[in-house]
Amino acid sequence: MTEYDLTPINSISGEIVLYDTTFQNNDSLINQALRLLKLPSQKIVNPVVDRVRVFKNLEDIISDIDVDEQTKQYLSKYVYSAANGLFDAALNYIWNAIELDIRNKINRFDLNYFFEIIGQPSYSEFKDMSKIQSADLIRGAKDMELISEQTYLKLENIRNMRNHISSAHPNESDITASELIEWLETAVRYVFEVKPTANGIATKKLLENIKKDAFSGGKVAAQIAAFQELPTSKASVLMKGFFGIFTKTDTSETSRDNISKLAPSLWVYTDEETKYDIGFKYGNYLLNSKDEEITSAKRFLNLVDGNKYIPVKNREAEISTSIDSLISAHINSNNFYTEPIVARDLAKFHGVTPEMSDAISKKFVRGIVNVFLTNGYGVAWEAEPIYIQSISDFSGQQAAFAVTLFTDDVIKNKLEKTLSQAKFKEMLDLIEIKLTGKTLLLVRQLKSLSDVQLKTAYQNVNITKQFSDLISTIKSAN
Numbered sequence: 326m327t328e329y330d331l332t333p334i335n336s337i338s339g340e341i342v343l344y345d346t347t348f349q350n351n352d353s354l355i356n357q358a359l360r361l362l363k364l365p366s367q368k369i370v371n372p373v374v375d376r377v378r379v380f381k382n383l384e385d386i387i388s389d390i391d392v393d394e395q396t397k398q399y400l401s402k403y404v405y406s407a408a409n410g411l412f413d414a415a416l417n418y419i420w421n422a423i424e425l426d427i428r429n430k431i432n433r434f435d436l437n438y439f440f441e442i443i444g445q446p447s448y449s450e451f452k453d454m455s456k457i458q459s460a461d462l463i464r465g466a467k468d469m470e471l472i473s474e475q476t477y478l479k480l481e482n483i484r485n486m487r488n489h490i491s492s493a494h495p496n497e498s499d500i501t502a503s504e505l506i507e508w509l510e511t512a513v514r515y516v517f518e519v520k521p522t523a524n525g526i527a528t529k530k531l532l533e534n535i536k537k538d539a540f541s542g543g544k545v546a547a548q549i550a551a552f553q554e555l556p557t558s559k560a561s562v563l564m565k566g567f568f569g570i571f572t573k574t575d576t577s578e579t580s581r582d583n584i585s586k587l588a589p590s591l592w593v594y595t596d597e598e599t600k601y602d603i604g605f606k607y608g609n610y611l612l613n614s615k616d617e618e619i620t621s622a623k624r625f626l627n628l629v630d631g632n633k634y635i636p637v638k639n640r641e642a643e644i645s646t647s648i649d650s651l652i653s654a655h656i657n658s659n660n661f662y663t664e665p666i667v668a669r670d671l672a673k674f675h676g677v678t679p680e681m682s683d684a685i686s687k688k689f690v691r692g693i694v695n696v697f698l699t700n701g702y703g704v705a706w707e708a709e710p711i712y713i714q715s716i717s718d719f720s721g722q723q724a725a726f727a728v729t730l731f732t733d734d735v736i737k738n739k740l741e742k743t744l745s746q747a748k749f750k751e752m753l754d755l756i757e758i759k760l761t762g763k764t765l766l767l768v769r770q771l772k773s774l775s776d777v778q779l780k781t782a783y784q785n786v787n788i789t790k791q792f793s794d795l796i797s798t799i800k801s802a803n
Contacts, residue, residue: 344380348373348408370410375502379407382506390517393429396422403509412500413490416508420459420487423480423512427462428454430471434521435532439465441569442562444649459484460656468562470525476515478738483508488658489702527551528563535570535583549590560594567591568603572610572621581621585628592629601645601684604634608642641685647671648692655696655705664696665707672711690723694730698749701742716755724756725764729796731771732783740780749779764799767792 352373359366383404392400399422406415431439432451440448443465448456457465463484467477486508490500521529531548534540540548552560567584570576592600607622626632636642647670654663671693681689697712699705719727730736731749739745753768760768767788774782782788 344408345373345377348376348410351409371412371500371502372410375412376407376410378502379505382509386506386510386513390513392422392426392517396425396429396517399425407505412502412505415505416483416487416490416500419505419508419512420483423483423516424459424462426512426517427466427471430521431462431466431469434469434471434525434529437570437573438532438566439469442468442565446569446573458653458657459487461653470522470528470559472516472519474734476511476519478734479511479515481738482741483511485700485702489700524555524559532566532570536577536580539579540583540586545586548587552587552591552594555594557594557596560591561596561599564588564591564595564599564603568606568622568625571625572606572618574617576621584625588625589629592631597684598688600631600634601636601682601688603631605636605642605645608636609646612642641681644671644681644689645685648688651696652692655700660700661703661705664705665711668696668705668708668711671715686723687726690719690727691730691733691735694727694752695735695739697752698736698739698745701739701745703744704748713755716752719756719759721759721761724759725799727752727756728760728764728768728771729799731779732796732800737780737783740782743776746776746779763792763795767795 352370356366359369387400390397390400399418403415403418403422406412406418428451431454436451436454437449440446440453443457443461445453445457445461454462460481463472463477463480466472467474472480486500486504534544555563567588571581571584571588603622604626607619607626610618610622626635647667651664651667651671654660654667657663693712693715696705696708697716716727731740736749740749750772753772757765757768770788770792771779771782774785778785
């Protein structure tokens with residue numbers, strides 16, 4: 326007798342009763358084994374009804390998708406895990422499939438450009454992708470326009486779930502069939518099946534051409550005209566790429582000459598934070614005595630007339646680096662242990678941050694508010710007093726900027742979670758005393774909102790109508 330020989334089927338949905346029976350029989354057999362081993366058998370797997378619901382949707386979502394064999398292997402493991410009611414394991418496998426597909430897309434686009442824009446210029450090979458944190462991977466893919474802003478937010482949600490309630494980490498949370506189906510559909514529709522945008526393809530072609538032949542006058546003029554159509558965020562990402570290529574020790578002089586012809590015009594459309602970041606990188610080269618990088622970075626800053634962005638005080642470079650390290654620790658799955666260590670390094674700047682330039686001041690405030698709101702799953706208790714002290718030390722201008730961050734993309738995403746909503750209101754309590762006039766009215770309006778209303782405050786008609794001009798003024802103030 327061959328118990329597992331089955332009559333071939335033509336569709337999953339057409340044989341759903343068979344799957345229902347099979348899942349129940351498998352559970353019964355495995356539960357007997359667990360009882361014999363004196364191991365728990367309750368609340369181990371998701372109910373059969375949920376597994377059947379997932380299987381009903383598989384054919385509608387997965388059909389001849391164009392991904393590599395390893396990605397398909399992960400999808401097969403997703404299906405097996407779902408069939409056995411191990412939804413937390415299925416989440417882990419769908420995230421692995423997403424990461425692998427994005428890595429392959431980046432490799433086909435321009436690997437070095439990716440490493441430059443995420444701030445890892447020392448990496449150069451595909452195997453180095455394994456060293457990149459998931460958060461940096463999807464952020465870089467967004468900046469390269471391999472995924473959209475909306476997809477990035479969807480993936481951030483899946484990444485957070487994967488970090489906190491998948492089988493990759495101890496958890497006591499439940500994953501529903503609807504969530505598991507939604508994550509699979511996000512992977513297929515918004516990652517696997519998505520092609521680079523027209524602007525992304527143009528950027529890829531530009532980077533390829535920069536590394537080939539010298540640009541003619543006509544080609545330079547055409548590219549400069551194209552820069553005028555770029556949003557500031559995209560221009561800023563491209564500028565990071567230009568600086569990274571220009572300062573690499575193995576870059577040819579032809580490539581540097583091509584960038585020299587384009588960078589001054591692109592600089593006009595680059596945001597202030599990126600300009601200061603480039604200045605800070607030059608300062609770090611000085612601190613680390615990297616002679617070749619110092620020479621090429623100084624040459625770059627001279628040609629874009631960017632010398633004013635070189636940090637006057639090393640303290641600003643230190644703060645910028647510390648904030649980057651803090652955010653990196655915060656988005657890591659072990660943040661409750663690693664975050665306090667980095668946060669203590671920021672404690673030495675208490676009381677001096679109001680003296681910073683506007684761009685680094687905003688980066689500092691945005692970073693502190695980001696980590697203070699937590700990841701939505703718990704508070705890093707050892708770091709908490711440092712964040713509270715930093716917020717208490719905000720100047721009036723910094724406090725006003727902090728209030729406006731409910732409109733920031735990263736903060737908006739955090740305000741989807743109950744804990745982060747409570748922490749945002751706690752932050753408002755800390756800074757309320759520093760504010761006056763219309764900004765104080767905005768604080769009181771935000772504090773009066775329910776949790777459900779707060780997470781969509783950026784869309785609240787009463788707030789946007791009454792305070793939109795104020796918010797724009799504060800965010801653009803120097």
